[in-house]
Amino acid sequence: xxxxxxxxxxxxxxxxxxxxxxxxxxxxxxxxxxxxxxxxxxxxxxxxxxxxxxxxxxxxxxxxxxxxxxxxxxxxxxxxxxxxxxxxxxxxxxxxxxxxxxxxxxxxxxxxxxxxxxxxxxxxxxxxxxxxxxxxxxxxxxxxxxxxxxxxxxxxxxxxxxxxxxxxxxxxxxxxxxxxxxxxxxxxxxxxxxxxxxxxxxxxxxxxxxxxxxxxxxxxxxxxxxxxxxxxxxxxxxxxxxxxxxxxxxxxxxxxxxxxxxxxxxxxxxxxxxxxxxxxxxx
Amino acid sequence: xxxxxxxxxxxxxxxxxxxxxxxxxxxxxxxxxxxxxxxxxxxxxxxxxxxxxxxxxxxxxxxxxxxxxxxxxxxxxxxxxxxxxxxxxxxxxxxxxxxxxxxxxxxxxxxxxxxxxxxxxxxxxxxxxxxxxxxxxxxxxxxxxxxxxxxxxxxxxxxxxxxxxxxxxxxxxxxxxxxxxxxxxxxxxxxxxxxxxxxxxxxxxxxxxxxxxxxxxxxxxxxxxxxxxxxxxxxxxxxxxxxxxxxxxxxxxxx
Numbered sequence: 263x264x265x266x267x268x269x270x271x272x273x274x275x276x277x278x279x280x281x282x283x284x285x286x287x288x289x290x291x292x293x294x295x296x297x298x299x300x301x302x303x304x305x306x307x308x309x310x311x312x313x314x315x316x317x318x319x320x321x322x323x324x325x326x327x328x329x330x331x332x333x334x335x336x337x338x339x340x341x342x343x344x345x346x347x348x349x350x351x352x353x354x355x356x357x358x359x360x361x362x363x364x365x366x367x368x369x370x371x372x373x374x375x376x377x378x379x380x381x382x383x384x385x386x387x388x389x390x391x392x393x394x395x396x397x398x399x400x401x402x403x404x405x406x407x408x409x410x411x412x413x414x415x416x417x418x419x420x421x422x423x424x425x426x427x428x429x430x431x432x433x434x435x436x437x438x439x440x441x442x443x444x445x446x447x448x449x450x451x452x453x454x455x456x457x458x459x460x461x462x463x464x465x466x467x468x469x470x471x472x473x474x475x476x477x478x479x480x481x482x483x484x485x486x487x488x489x490x491x492x493x494x495x496x497x498x499x500x501x502x503x504x505x506x507x508x509x510x511x512x513x514x515x516x517x518x519x520x521x522x523x524x525x526x527x528x529x530x531x532x533x534x535x536x537x538x539x540x541x542x543x544x545x
Numbered sequence: 546x547x548x549x550x551x552x553x554x555x556x557x558x559x560x561x562x563x564x565x566x567x568x569x570x571x572x573x574x575x576x577x578x579x580x581x582x583x584x585x586x587x588x589x590x591x592x593x594x595x596x597x598x599x600x601x602x603x604x605x606x607x608x609x610x611x612x613x614x615x616x617x618x619x620x621x622x623x624x625x626x627x628x629x630x631x632x633x634x635x636x637x638x639x640x641x642x643x644x645x646x647x648x649x650x651x652x653x654x655x656x657x658x659x660x661x662x663x664x665x666x667x668x669x670x671x672x673x674x675x676x677x678x679x680x681x682x683x684x685x686x687x688x689x690x691x692x693x694x695x696x697x698x699x700x701x702x703x704x705x706x707x708x709x710x711x712x713x714x715x716x717x718x719x720x721x722x723x724x725x726x727x728x729x730x731x732x733x734x735x736x737x738x739x740x741x742x743x744x745x746x747x748x749x750x751x752x753x754x755x756x757x758x759x760x761x762x763x764x765x766x767x768x769x770x771x772x773x774x775x776x777x778x779x780x781x782x783x784x785x786x787x788x789x790x791x792x793x794x795x796x797x798x799x800x
Contacts, residue, residue, distance in 0.1 A: 360606060431601060432644045432706065436657035436713050437634030446656070451647040542647045542693045 295522060299515030307516060312482045317501065319509050324517055327498035329484055331521065333399055334494055335468030338406030342414050342463055345407070347456070350418035351448070356430075356440045359423075368419070374412035380472035382408045387476040400488040402478025406467045414463035421455025422448060429544060454540050461529050468525060471496035495521040552577035552717060552747040553598060558612035560593055560602065567593045569771045571612070575764070580739060580748045582762035582779070584755065586799060589768040591751040595719050598749065599636035600629040617716075634661065637710030637746075639723040643702035645694035646709075650677075650686050653694045653705055657713035672712055680708035681738055700731020707738065718742065720750035724757065736761060755795065759783055767791050769799075 310323035349367070351357070358364040386405035395401065425448050433443040449456070471494070479491030480501070495517055502514035551574035560568040568590045575581050575598075583591045596602040597614055600621060613620050621632050634657070646653050654673045655663075663669065673690065677683040682704040686697070694705055703723065710718065720739075724732035739748055739761060752758050758765060758779070765782040767775045767790075775782055775791045786792045793799050 355606065356604070426644065427604075428640055428642065429644045429646070431604065432638075432640060432646065432709075433656070434604060434630075435599060435601060435633050435636075435638035435640075436660070436710065437630040437632075438657075438660050439630055442660050446660075447646055542649065542695065544645055544647045544695045 292522070295515055295518050298512060299517070299519035302509070302512040302516040303519060307513070308520060311484070316482075317505055317510060319507050324493075324495070324498050324513075324520070326482055326484055326493040327495045327517065328520060328524070330399075330478070330492040331468055331495040331524070333485065333492060334402045334406055334474060334478060335464055337399070337403040338410055338467045339460060339464040341403060341407045342410040342467075343460060346411055346414040346418055346459075346463075349415045350422050350459075351444050353415075353419045354422060354444065354448070356444075368416070371412040371416050371419075375416060378472070379409050379470045380475075382406075383473040383476050386473065390477065395489065397477055397479030397491050398489045399478060399485045399492040402474040402492060402494070403488075405473040405477040406470065409470055409473050410463040410467045413466055414459050417459030417462055418452075418456055421452045421459060424455065425451045426544075450539065451543055453536060454543060457532060457536055461532065464528065465525050469496055469521065471500055495524075549574075549576040549579075551575060552617065553749075554613075554615040555594070555597070556613040556615065558594075558597060558614065559610065560590070560597065561609040562605070563607045567771050568597075571768075571773050573766055573773055573776050575747065575749060575766075577747050578743060578745070579763035580743055580750065580761050581764040581766060582758040583749065583751045583766045583768060584753070584758050584794075585768035585774075586794070587753060588770075590771045591753075591768055592721050594766075594768065595721055595749060595751050598717075598719055599633045599638055601633065601638065603629055634713050635716050637713070637715035637718045639703070639706055639710060639718065639720040641722045642726045643699055643706050645697065645702050645705055648694065649691045650694050650697070650705060651690040653709050654712050657709060661713060676708040676712045677705075679711055679738070679742070680704040681734055682708060698731070700727050700734060703727055703731065703735060704738070707735070711742075715746070717747040717749065720748070722751055722753065725753070755797075767794065769794070 304323075306321075307323040308328060309325060310321075311325050313320055313322035316322040353359055353364055353367060358367070382405050386401055386408065389404075390396070390401050429447060429451060430443050433447045438446070474494055475497065478494060480493050480497050481491045482493070483490075485492040498517045499514045499521070502510050502517060505511065553575040555571050555573050555575070558568055558571040559566065571594060583594060585591050593602065596605075597610070598616075602608055602610065610622065614622060616632070616635065619627065621627050646656055648656070651673055654676055655669045658669060658672055663672070674683060674687075677686065682701060685701060686705075694702065697705060703726075707718075718739075724735050727735065736757070739750070742748060743763075750761065762779040765776065765779050766773065767782060767788075769790050775786060775788045782791065783795060786795055790799070
């Protein structure tokens with residue numbers, strides 16, 4: 263009897279400790295970024311392009327990287343969504359779910375999920391060399407889309423699989439086809455989860471540096487077409503923190519803070535926008 | 546055996562899940578515009594038989610089936626011109642646990658209508674009122690048709706599911722233990738509605754509650770371990786069961 267209680271308390275202690283380690287690390291990362299970055303944050307930083315000598319401590323801002331990251335992140339997430347949703351829905355048991363093709367698809371996606379992002383960057387780079395285009399917005403978007411796809415599809419697949427079979431049967435029982443059931447019932451029921459998948463992929467995409475290093479390039483200007491090189495916040499952080507000047511390093515933390523806020527704002531905004539639909543979800 | 550006009554005829558139906566045989570050589574006629582109760586201990590194939598009647602069984606993994614199910618004389622499995630979706634439209638279904646669709650009360654009722662091409666707000670509005678009234682839910686929800694169906698109580702949800710099924714104008718209603726997840730009052734509501742609907746629809750319910758079968762059924766089918774043991778008018782099966790197994794089941798000796 264005593265042993266069981268001890269077991270219970272010990273494991274509960276472990277869970278609490280683990281939760282604190284996780285929560286604590288997150289808190290530590292946030293605090294460092296905020297403490298080091300907030301003093302360097304200014305209006306000019308988010309509204310101006312870098313001027314000459316910016317990376318040596320000169321005047322200007324990182325508007326180029328903010329706009330670039332938004333273009334890259336939103337572009338890649340939109341492109342990934344167009345590809346990921348149909349695949350995730352096709353992985354339902356009514357289509358290829360439990361077949362050999364379905365299992366193979368899931369396995370490939372799990373492997374792709376584990377591929378380091380620099381590999382996507384290198385792959386994208388080779389394709390671009392082959393096509394004869396230089397580092398540009400389009401190249402970055404494609405590399406990031408490849409990076410985001412496995413995450414988005416698998417996350418969506420998991421939520422779509424959570425839709426109760428009885429709910430689908432209720433729709434089929436009224437004579438609905440697979441497509442009608444999928445579009446009108448499954449997607450609505452899974453909407454909050456699908457959104458989470460989207461944000462997960464967006465967060466991974468907008469924060470990634472390695473895959474866009476060769477494919478998107480870096481520039482102090484704003485891009486005017488898909489074929490212009492484009493700056494990004496992760497690379498702005500990377501370049502600024504690598505300089506020997508303390509004030510520029512501080513700007514790196516400020517850039518990281520902007521990246522954090524960007525992801526935060528977009529997450530909260532999209533949650534608010536879809537809240538209207540969430541109340542219909544059947545529990 | 547009394548003579549009646551069969552609506553659904555099952556002929557030598559065998560169903561296998563993988564290597565397990567769930568139904569063996571079932572041959573039975575289900576009468577038109579009466580309430581038929583399928584009774585039997587759990588795991589005897591009641592739900593499987595019911596799902597065969599609207600081809601919902603097709604959705605189960607690894608299922609194999611032989612034999613015939615005739616609805617209004619047409620073989621719904623082997624006739625080339627038959628589409629599963631149009632069979633399912635004709636056979637309304639009520640599940641064990643109510644599953645409202647993830648949308649408003651109004652949209653739940655119009656869901657089936659819309660997918661079958663009914664348009665126009667006036668027609669849809671009229672249908673919503675008509676079928677919610679038939680299911681005995683109209684008075685309770687008329688002021689909040691736009692609120693999410695998931696906020697209704699379980700009993701109300703089941704009546705909404707009934708209204709939703711009725712809206713596509715089926716010719717029969719199938720109920721898979723439709724009251725077992727409900728409180729007694731809601732269960733009575735559903736039973737009352739079934740009795741009222743009997744004059745227009747053939748109703749088939751699966752139930753493990755013998756008293757419910759006695760209260761509702763005109764015709765009874767008793768299954769045991771995938772085999773049809775006895776079927777006939779309710780008064781015969783309950784009053785003078787022929788088979789020993791039926792007698793034992795009705796006395797509560799096997800369950």
